[in-house]
Amino acid sequence: MAAPSTNPRKFLGRLSLPERNFVADALRTETVGGVLLLVAAVTALIWANSPLRDSYADVSHFHLGPAALGLNLSVQHWAADGLLAVFFFVAGIELKRELVAGDLRDPRAALLPVAAAICGMAVPALVYTLTNVMGDGSLAGWAVPTATDIAFALAVLAVIGTSLPSALRAFLLTLAVVDDLFAILIIAIFFTDRIDFAALGGAVIGLAVFWLLLRKGVRGWYVYVPLALANWGLMYNSGVHATIAGVAMGLMLRCHRHEDEEHSPGEHIEHLVRPLSAGLAVPLFALFSAGVAVSGGALGDVFTRPETLGVVLGLVVGKAVGIFGGTWLTARFTKASLSDDLVWPDVFAIASLAGIGFTVSLLIDELAFQSDLALTDEVKAAVLIGSLIAAVCATALLKIRNAKYRALCETEERDEDLDGIPDIYEQDNPAYHLRMAEIHERKAAEHRRLAEVTGGASEENDGPA
Secondary structure, eight states, rough: OOOOOOOOOOEOOOOOOHHHHHHHHHHHHHHHHHHHHHHHHHHHHHHHHSSTHHHHHHTTTTTEEEEEOOOEEHHIIIIIIIHHHHHHHHHHHHHHHHOOOOOOOOHHHHHHHHHHHHHHHHHHHHHHHHHHHHHTOOSSSTTTGOOOOHHHHHHHHHHHHHHOOOOHHHHHHHHHHHHHHHHHHHHHHSOOOOHHHHHHHHHHHHHHHHHHHTTOOOOOHHHHHHHHHHHHHHHHHHOOTTHHHHHHHHHHOOOSSOOOOSHHHHHHHHHHHHIIIIIIIOOOOOOOOHHOOHHHHHHHHHHHHHHHHHHHIIIIHHHHHHHHHHHHHHHHHHSSEEOOOHHHHHHHHHHHHOOOOOOHHHHHHHTTTTTTTHHHHHHHHHHHHHHHHHHHHHHHHHHHTHHHHHHHHHHHHHHTTTTTSSSGGTOOOHHHHHHHHHHHHHHHHHHHHHHHHHHHHHHHHHHHO
């Protein structure tokens, strides 16, 4: 019996080809959504600070919806509680897929991103708490700097054009999925003030019906869309944040394929709903949440008021230190080791990039300080400034190693035998080496023929006229 291998497992090593292809597809979608999110946030800031600022407030606070159902909400409220439920529905599907088919399926592989995500939420919360204890501020916003906005982070990567290795990107994606899970738990546990047990019971029954229909194989959007809307309305009226209904329904979808299926129901529905989430729901939320009045005095207050300073320090310092520290400690005390192609400053750069908190941070801000609208806007400004600082720091760190990243990506993409599979994934295949030997021999023969033709032509030219 062969002795077990003592080689340490490589952390951030090369992904398998199917995993790499999946990450590439996910990144393309997330990056486009992040760019739209960035455009919406900038539009909101310009609108709220332009001569048309009154119209921004009028539109944001305009109420619509059936009052008899308890849903006569403002446009801003619809964006936060309604449209973000679509975003969290997609997050639920992503989490389910990671649990059944991704990195979170294997406890050993999941240990690093889970530890990094937990530390990346605990340390910012601790930084915020210490800042406000020393500054005699409000502790209500401790959860604001704990969230990472993956779409915004990937949009920054798209803008700076950094050729990150696929393993680093996959780590960022997995980290963000776990981050979303804990953010959902924080919202459900700490930001539920009152509970209407009748409405909550109705939501639970509705979710049970949703699950049962899925298991029975019932199909048709005309069945699930009305049921999803009813579940959302009941969850909203129960006092539990309505986005929890979206997460619950996303987790119920089956994300593994049967033999006769090309795509699982979860993959299929995610493919249909993700454009709605990334292209409409999240940008509209940003449009009606990021519009805060910015002035010299307001920017100065961000760095002097304990609540806002705690958010900035939590995003910029807490996220980077928490994620990097959690990753390093886990690798230090387990058998995992860093890939030979990367260095620890690369992990720190990704940890800094995770300090871009936007969508969920703004949502938690509105929940934490809903009784103080002025402070809500100031904390929103702190979220924007902290995210901007984190993005600049991460950009600088990533640019330092950009040449190395380009070389790694070129190695990952090289396909000399033109079979559609990068050569790095075939190096252990004898057939690959045989093909490469034939290719090299063919090239050598072409060079010899070219040399013979060129040499013959030279002799003719050197002869007598």
